[in-house]
Amino acid sequence: MSIYLPIAEMSVDVFLILLMGGGVGFLSGLFGVGGGFLMTPLLIFIGISPAVAVATEANQIVAASVSGVLAHTRRRNVDFKMGIVLTIGGFAGSSVGVVLFTFLREIGQVDLLVRLCYIVFLGIVGSLMLFESGRAIFRRQTGTATRGKLHQHTWLHGLPFKMRFRRSRLYISALLPLGIGFFVGILAAIMGVGGGFLMVPAMIYLLGMPTSVVVGTSLFQIIFVTANVTFLQAVNNQTVDVVLALLLLTGAVIGAQLGTKASGKLRGEELRGLLALMVLGVCAKIGIELVAKPEDLYSINEIEGFGL
Amino acid sequence: MMTARRSPSWFHMPIILMALASVLHIPADAARDDALAIDLSEDLIGISTGFTGASVLLFGATEGEGSVIVLVRSPNSRVVVRRKSRVAGIWVNSDELTFDDAPGFYHAAASAPLEDLLPDDIRRANQIGVKNIGFKPHAFLSADEEKAFRMALIRNKQRSGLYSTQSGRVTFQGSRLFRTRLELPANVPTGKYAVEVFLVNEGQIVGRSTRELSVRKVGLEAKITEFAFEQAPLYGIIAVLIALIAGWFAGFVFRKV
Numbered sequence: 001m002s003i004y005l006p007i008a009e010m011s012v013d014v015f016l017i018l019l020m021g022g023g024v025g026f027l028s029g030l031f032g033v034g035g036g037f038l039m040t041p042l043l044i045f046i047g048i049s050p051a052v053a054v055a056t057e058a059n060q061i062v063a064a065s066v067s068g069v070l071a072h073t074r075r076r077n078v079d080f081k082m083g084i085v086l087t088i089g090g091f092a093g094s095s096v097g098v099v100l101f102t103f104l105r106e107i108g109q110v111d112l113l114v115r116l117c118y119i120v121f122l123g124i125v126g127s128l129m130l131f132e133s134g135r136a137i138f139r140r141q142t143g144t145a146t147r148g149k150l151h152q153h154t155w156l157h158g159l160p161f162k163m164r165f166r167r168s169r170l171y172i173s174a175l176l177p178l179g180i181g182f183f184v185g186i187l188a189a190i191m192g193v194g195g196g197f198l199m200v201p202a203m204i205y206l207l208g209m210p211t212s213v214v215v216g217t218s219l220f221q222i223i224f225v226t227a228n229v230t231f232l233q234a235v236n237n238q239t240v241d242v243v244l245a246l247l248l249l250t251g252a253v254i255g256a257q258l259g260t261k262a263s264g265k266l267r268g269e270e271l272r273g274l275l276a277l278m279v280l281g282v283c284a285k286i287g288i289e290l291v292a293k294p295e296d297l298y299s300i301n302e303i304e305g306f307g308l
Numbered sequence: 309m310m311t312a313r314r315s316p317s318w319f320h321m322p323i324i325l326m327a328l329a330s331v332l333h334i335p336a337d338a339a340r341d342d343a344l345a346i347d348l349s350e351d352l353i354g355i356s357t358g359f360t361g362a363s364v365l366l367f368g369a370t371e372g373e374g375s376v377i378v379l380v381r382s383p384n385s386r387v388v389v390r391r392k393s394r395v396a397g398i399w400v401n402s403d404e405l406t407f408d409d410a411p412g413f414y415h416a417a418a419s420a421p422l423e424d425l426l427p428d429d430i431r432r433a434n435q436i437g438v439k440n441i442g443f444k445p446h447a448f449l450s451a452d453e454e455k456a457f458r459m460a461l462i463r464n465k466q467r468s469g470l471y472s473t474q475s476g477r478v479t480f481q482g483s484r485l486f487r488t489r490l491e492l493p494a495n496v497p498t499g500k501y502a503v504e505v506f507l508v509n510e511g512q513i514v515g516r517s518t519r520e521l522s523v524r525k526v527g528l529e530a531k532i533t534e535f536a537f538e539q540a541p542l543y544g545i546i547a548v549l550i551a552l553i554a555g556w557f558a559g560f561v562f563r564k565v
Contacts, residue, residue, distance in 0.1 A: 004359040004494070006525065006532040011360050011494035059547050066555025067562070108390050108401050227548045234544030238536050242547050249551065253558035290398045296467075298460030299401070301388045302412070 021251020029259020036193030054192030055233035072216030093185020343515025412497030
């Protein structure tokens, strides 16, 4: 059964989209990530223009994060105060990101930028996670695990405007979460992702937040950042396809529930190791595409639309 | 009595001669509008939710001998053609050329190979065949460079099924009636298309006729697009609201699972 997407202006197979949503949803439930970094490249792969893919995926992530936050709130795993500070930074960052995206789209370099962002950030995050989980698995096997300090003190802790975040058991400068929110917000807008895969490590390693509240708080701020991206993309570029977003999220919510169940069967470090491999896989694929000689060196882009 | 009976026939003689002339095809120096009669099975293609492409029957009758060429083109738009080159090991868009007057969709069909029907100059003048589409480049480049970009534009459009030339697609029923199927893929642009039919004989265009074909989104598809473009802020807010409700609903439904 096929359906014509009004904004993407193409006909797609309904079951293919549901399956994609379900598959990525399963992985996001399994690993506790938004899955945008997988879905956006997949959408582009099936022929949806990068502009529509990025904007529509932001819309879908709004829904995915809401249902995720609900589950985490019930377990009291959301630091709302931290979430709000991150959101303020994220709002500013994602607004800048959408403007940057629109500009790069006009000069024909948006494709390159999106790909480079994917390679750099997926590469860094994937390698770190693989290294960290590998070490954890190794330690568990050799039984040399040692309990370190809660977090190290660095120059980051000397910044002004200190705020107390009770649920995270932190007393740090508000500039830190604001800055992280801003930076991840820019990337979220450009890459069509929620930014969880960047936010979660940043919260753990830069802010020193306890792991238990990290995922819920990250999802909480992702709702607002992706909502902002969706709105701005709709206004600036008219590239949000609600029909596509609805199909994706239908598949994704079902997949996410199954994934969450499956995640109980694996250890944390094994999950992180698998996620790291997947992240590096996506990174490698995009990298190869950038380095390999394209089939056609020329590409075309319509700049005056056909109207309605 | 006999002359009285025969006089009406004599009176109609010029008309009969004209009809005879057109059947025998006494060469006309200019293309005539009445040498061809055409029609389409439908003049509106509605893009609705289930749209996977459309097929329109074009049929017609010729007055006199000849072959038929059919051109279908959508409104023109501006297209940027970009060329990648290797910079520091990766492929980056580096050169570009913008063309005006590029139809979003172009299809040429004929009852015989185009090269056999008309000489080059006439085909170029009437933009018959994908290689003769009159793109207008924005910048001056060397002839070779411009040709490379022009061919790339055509190649990219052909790859997505939007430009095509097919000879032998127009079939004749007897010597006067012809028909062809115009196939529009699912990714066709919207707009008012021009369907132009040429009657050609001995390397000359001896007749032409045009019909309009509308391709537009209808029903829900049209409403969503209109909404997205004309009330963008509201559309954005509603898109976010739908996602919020869907996410909340999903969380609610699966709470006990």
